[in-house]
Amino acid sequence: FCLAASMFLKQAFEGEYPKLLRLYNDLWKRLQQYSQNIQGKFNASGTTDLYVDLQHMEDDTQDIFIPKKPDYDPEKALKDSIQPYEAAYLSKSLSRLFDPINLVFPPGGRNPPSSDELEGIIKTIASELNVAAVDANLTLAVSKNVAKTIQLYGVKSEQLLSTQGDASQVIGPLTEGQRRNVAVVNSLFKLHQSVTKVVSSQCSFPPAAEQTIISALKTIHVLMGNAVQPLLTSVGDAIEAIIITMHQEDFSGSLPSSGRPDVPCSLYMKELQGFIARVMSDYFKHFECLDFVFDNTEAIAQRAIELFIRNASLIRPLGEGGKMRLAADFAQMEMAVGPFCRRVSDLGKSYRMLRSFRPLLFQTSEHVANSPALGDTIPFSIIIQFLFTRAPAELKSPFQRAEWSHARFSQWLDDHPSEKDRLLLIRGALEAYVQSVRSREGKEFAPVYPIMVQLLQKAMSALQ
Template structure:
């Protein structure tokens, strides 16, 4: 039976299969199968299974007996090899033990010799140190016993102490009797040198002696205590500044002194209380004296000393950097990074302390607060003077630019001592608030009634503005802020004036003499002009002292007065314009159809017209002259009025040209009369402007159009002024009058009145739209001619069509 058959029998048999499975889930099922057999049957099945396994084992042994014998033989050989290896291992262990015995003894001897050598080296180094200490101690004693320590001696002593410090810093010399006396002497000499050097440093800083400070810095650098000494100097200066600030702002002291002075004056005992009205001025005087001493003496002295110290320190760094980069780095290591900017750090601390103490003092004493707020410019001047003096010290110092390794270049020294706004911001805001009130209150007061303010009231406001600008000269920022307040004042003044301005028909009539409303508006406009002139005069007088942006702010605010004046003048000018248009419209009531004038010159383009002035032109001249005299000349701000009148004069010329082109019928004598009107028109608008030539394009059109009245249509077509000076639409409009009655003008073709057509032209300034309207009139004429069966157009028609095409091309560009 094959091996596969035996296993197949066992796996397929339910009884045998239970011995092959390890699943716990099949336990219940297996028990059920076993219970299905009796004990005898189970034993029989087991016996049969064992028999099958025995047979299978025998079969496997018979088939593989050679392999089994071979494996048994190799096991015996392996046991022999292991026995040989065990003997070799024993030999190796014995050899290792013998080698260990030979190595340990020399190692112990070498170790002992090494320890002895190390001890010899330590002893030798200690002896060298002791010898050097004794030598340096003798030299130090000689230097210190030579008399009062001079500059050279103290530097040499510091060098010796520095070397002694390096010698003793890594070794314990306690217990060595040979150097105990020297070490004690060295400590005494070190204390003595530090004491004298500190005294030298203080004296040098107080007297601004750079040589003494440099020597002291060198000594402390040699002693290795430079950083500590600098910190002590900084801390001492901060404490002195803080104490000086507190003393200057001590209300009790100031009050006591002021009261004592008042008592001496009155001969009566005083009280240590808040200043009374009688001694308030003494209190302020004492306060300002204390603040002047604080800024001019205490803070300036301490800041200049710190400036000198930093100057010496950075000069030392620069000198070392020229010698060796490594030495420079080593020196910088002795000086912390925050001490490389002593001046800026100290100034920041001074500003912080000053700000804190001022706030505390003002909160505890209302009178002190009122004094600083009311006379803020004086306080600011003291502060700015201090900054300027310190900046001058920084500029004059021969410090140079120092660029440290792994550090950014230092900023310019003049930027260190800048005004810190945190110190003055609280008092500045209060002062500016009062300044605004001082500026705005007069404006509100002068406009409290219904009467236009007088020049005297404006002069009072001007004096206030002058005073505010004068006291703001101490600081650019303050001056700029005051200028903004003045700008607010001018705007408020303009707003009040605008509220008083009269509007409606009473303010715009131009028929009768000036109404009360117009007189009020004229007074307001003249008052605005007076304010403008006075403020401009004040600024002009201070232009050498005021910053340019301050001047700009004030002058820009004055433009509001011109704008309001324009707002008052423009309604009147609008009424004048309407009246001018109404008068020009009466041109069409004139008769321009008369024939040629007898004995007239053939060169009509150059001949001066002999025709009399038209009635409407006479009326126009009289009206403009009267309007200018009664309604415009009374305004004092003639610059604004003249600028506004330019547009009115230009409008007058445009209307005249427009309606002159609409005149129909127009005969040869009518052209002469119309040419005379052209000449008279220049005289009519002359009162509205300084020079008629300044009217620009309208004036050029007037002068260029007049010769066209006497030219033929062919000459008009060749005129070079067309399209450049004179619009094509205007020339076409004038040519309608030269055509037959069937060639209706554009307004006649549209069945409009002349006034309505004029309004349409005002609302349609586009040249293309105007030409399109005239094109419609020409097309209507063309249709009329064809309907009549005529084969020929009037001679003016092709010229007009040609001009229309040229105009449309120009308008399309």
């Protein structure tokens, strides 16, 4: 009977540990008040009989309020007596948190949990945190269990992701693998949102406990990013491939008699606009996490603008009619990247560069060199690169001198983001031109050459 009663008590203490802990906390508060009351009475009366009682208490080795050892913590000693029950409770708590996750991610399963199944997981998390709210240390311990639960959900979700080639295709409609990846990302997003809501609804939640759960949620956000990265990379690569086809078009023409370009924008720009509109409707609209999608697509939009300006600055030859069409392309570029953004103006420096570069197409080289946008908004290297367009064929652009294709030069620029490296390449092209003029015993340099040299010197000194 004693053994049975003992087992019953053990199970009761383990199962209802938070209640037991609350009783212990109440007991400790009362003992503290009792101690303070005795001390207060002694201080108030100063009578010898109370003094004798206090002396007797000091001699009592069992007294917990007047410790003999300086490192003795009476409250901790009291809590330690029920520590085995806490360990058992936390173990069962973790099982209660893990069980619904293991249930909705069966071995060989291919789909993430349904909304109802996810709601069940969230209710379990909320319940465990609510029950643990009786004590800050217990809340922290249960929060660590919740963090492990979030990580388990992430690991199980990651196993569902499709990493085959069809997961990153951007030619046809959504493949089965892409649909599954979208469903997994949406599921992770709902988990992130729901747990964040549970944490924010907790009263007087310890900061350490909150930080523990937030850290685990960050891994979910990273996993969402990893899940969409193959698709984002494919979209970015396709955009670059479309932009670079601008060099297959002829921008050398003079202005038509009407004074306006024959077409509102170039063929590559129409293709770019169509592609971006299609990937938004075919792929990205299926994600429920709009802010997350825009955070990623805005980065693609910024990169697209930078690639557009980079390639526009390389166009040679550029006639007056070509300038008009390129200016129209600049205006259309804003519309092209529009679907990728909340607002195009949110794109920051890329947007300002797009706006600032367009007027330079029609300005004299002297005006271009004195543009207030130089340096801060538009890098010097881009402007000097653009001025090669106005030079005779003998003054070769850096990529022409190296006998590189536009695509290879663009790759070189990606591999050398340092402005100094880019300026040194330009300097090499200008020095080669000087050698060329001298070798044919030329009497003068092209009018744009001294402006380019002056800009190069200004750029190099700005780097010092």
